[in-house]
Amino acid sequence: MxxxxxxxxxxxxxxxxxxxxxxxxxxxxxxxxxxxxxxxxxxxxxxxxxxxxxxxxxxxxxxxxxxxxxxxxxxxxxxxxxxxxxxxxxxxxxxxxxxxxxxxxxxxxxSVVFSPVHLSLVKDGPYERRRFLDIAISQLKPKYGVTLSQYNKAIQQRNILLKDIVYHSELYDTLDIWEDRIAFYGAEIVRQRLGYINKLSSYSHEIYSGLSSGKEHLTIGYDQQTVIAGESKQELYDNLKNQLYQSRKNDLTTGFTSVGPHRDDLSIKIDSLMARNYGSQGQQRSAALALKLGEAAVVRSFSGEQPxxxxxxxxxxxxxxxxxxxxxxxxxxxxxxxxxxxxxxxxxxxxxxxxxxxxxxx
Ligand SMILES: Nc1ncnc2c1ncn2[C@@H]1O[C@H](COP(=O)(O)OP(=O)(O)OP(=O)(O)O)[C@@H](O)[C@H]1O
Ligand SMILES: [Mg+2]
The missing domain is CATH 3.40.50.300 (P-loop containing nucleotide triphosphate hydrolases)
Structure with a gap:
């Protein structure tokens, strides 16, 4: 292109x-x-x-x-x-x-764009990185955007319920409905993110090696706050559903859903050290650039066109x-x-x- x-x-x-x-x-x-x-x-x-x-x-x-x-x-x-x-x-x-x-x-x-605002991908908190992942995947697979919004709605509903149960204990059983939805959409989100990161990591690794003349290595991975493991979507669903059930007691005290992909992060490491905490300015910029150029390479692998x-x-x-x-x-x-x-x-x-x-x- x-x-x-x-x-x-x-x-x-x-x-x-x-x-x-x-x-x-x-x-x-x-x-x-x-x-x-x-x-x-x-x-x-x-x-x-x-x-x-x-x-x-x-x-x-x-x-x-x-x-x-x-x-x-x-x-x-x-x-x-x-x-x-x-x-x-x-x-x-x-x-x-x-x-x-x-x-x-x-x-x-x-097209893909890298501008100084994208340094926040490396420097800031997990929100920016989840957003990067979610936008990148939605652009390749528009259905993912729909899954994401259904998931967020279900999380919101469970959070409202967690607060209401304190006053209306009879609502306790309805937690299951929302946990089922969270697990259904959440399993798909985890599956898509893992697939995307798998591709992105190899491209970004290669680009970063080029930038640093092979002297440094960039590793990116999916950093799950609570590990939801599984090969298939069904396994991921079962696992997430179970984790949500286990977290009920804790979540009822905080009024907040503590497990699920809305808490996850993209880990960015340079030579095994977290770029966010240990990277120099040049390394952080190189890592953000490698991520953006890696994003372009993934788009090419899907569309056949180089953005x-x-x-x-x-x-x-x-x-x-x-x-x-x-x-x-x-x-x-x-x-x-x-x-x-x-x-x-x-x-x-x-x-x-x-x-x-x-x-x-x-
Ligand atoms: N709607 C507008 N109409 C006229 N001028 C505008 C408008 N919006 C922004 N500008 C002006 O455009 C100028 C150039 O902006 P731009 O961000 O492209 O600069 P730049 O060459 O990238 O500079 P830098 O090297 O500092 O990044 C700014 O000084 C700004 O005042
Ligand atoms: Mg400028």
């Missing part, structure tokens, strides 16, 4: 710019606040998702305009696409001149060896990299460089 042409109009500080990127590494450099991240954000929107910065659509329209207009030609799934996106009052998408809804657009242009990688400000804190790996060893991918210091990219062997200045590309 690769972008051949991009035109951005009235998007944030970019009044008008056009680029024709190359098929591999494209570097966008320039001083702070010139519009580098804005340009990546405009590309990202063609995935159909919300801004990776968490911005509202209205915030992305240039202050002097009432509509941002984006056009992109890209090659994917053995054919050329021409996509058009207007952001005004709502979004208007067109593919090949035909109007499309957001859900129809999803899955045509594939376009958008790497925002990835070079800072990385030494020259790691920078060189990103610039010259990520093969067969179209990658967009932003950085401030053009010295960071002096070792770029092939690829294109664009200077972003005051919302204009030179």
């Amino acid at each position: 690769n972008i051949k042409y991009l035109q951005v109009k009235n998007f944030r500080n970019i009044e008008k710019c056009q680029i024709e990127p190359c098929e591999n590494v494209n570097v966008i450099f320039g001083q702070n606040a010139q519009g580098k991240t804005n340009l990546l954000e405009s590309i990202w929107l063609f995935t159909g998702c919300r801004s990776f910065r968490g911005s509202k659509d209205s915030e992305m329209i240039n202050f002097n305009s009432n509509k941002a207009v984006l056009d992109m030609d890209f090659f994917a799934f053995d054919r050329d696409y021409s996509a058009h996106l207007e952001i005004g009052e709502g979004r208007k998408f067109m593919l090949g001149g035909v109007k499309k809804t957001t859900s129809e657009v999803m899955g045509n242009f594939l 376009v990688a958008l790497l925002d400000d990835v070079m800072s804190e990385l030494d020259e060896t790691r920078q060189n790996y990103i610039l010259n060893h990520i093969k067969d991918w179209q990658v967009f990299i932003t950085c401030c210091d053009p010295n960071n990219v002096r070792n770029l062997k092939s690829g294109k460089k664009f200077e972003m200045k005051n919302g204009k590309v030179k």
Whole structure:
């Protein structure tokens, strides 16, 4: 998958710019606040998702305009696409001149983004990592999103019940209904997460080895607060159901469901040490990047298409060896990299460089 042409109009500080990127590494450099991240954000929107910065659509329209207009030609799934996106009052998408809804657009242009906010994947608490896992799996298997929301509803119901039983002991027997649902959906969540992590870990391991020139090893795994083991879905269900039953006494005192995949985490270790607690800044950044690029590799294994990688400000804190790996060893991918210091990219062997200045590309 690769972008051949991009035109951005009235998007944030970019009044008008056009680029024709190359098929591999494209570097966008320039001083702070010139519009580098804005340009990546405009590309990202063609995935159909919300801004990776968490911005509202209205915030992305240039202050002097009432509509941002984006056009992109890209090659994917053995054919050329021409996509058009207007952001005004709502979004208007067109593919090949035909109007499309957001859900129809999803899955045509594939991309993964790494931005400094993704460092929270390594640095912050388990919530961020569960979210990363759940979003990544839902994108590959939309049914997983439905399972997840059913599971969360069942957990909420059990938690409400745990608090009510204190005053209405006759409700005790209804715990079984919700535990059955939690075990049913929870078993599927555990199964899907294990399968996904299994794939992701081997790709991320390989990428991290490349980044560190084979000197360090990244291991990721599924970290279950309470181990729900089992080969089959039935075994996982039985196990989880039993654990929920065992935890009743404890959960009735706290009013909170203590077992199940809503408590689990993704463990990220560099040479056997938890990256969150022991990793240096460069190691944490490398680990987050390896996870995101690993995510792209899993998407490729499912869809047959390599998503376009958008790497925002990835070079800072990385030494020259790691920078060189990103610039010259990520093969067969179209990658967009932003950085401030053009010295960071002096070792770029092939690829294109664009200077972003005051919302204009030179
Ligand atoms: N809707 C908007 N209209 C006009 N300008 C905007 C709008 N939204 C953001 N900007 C401006 O865009 C500028 C550039 O933002 P951007 O995040 O792309 O910078 P950058 O080149 O990535 O800088 P850095 O190197 O600091 O990350 C910001 O200074 C901001 O004020
Ligand atoms: Mg930026």
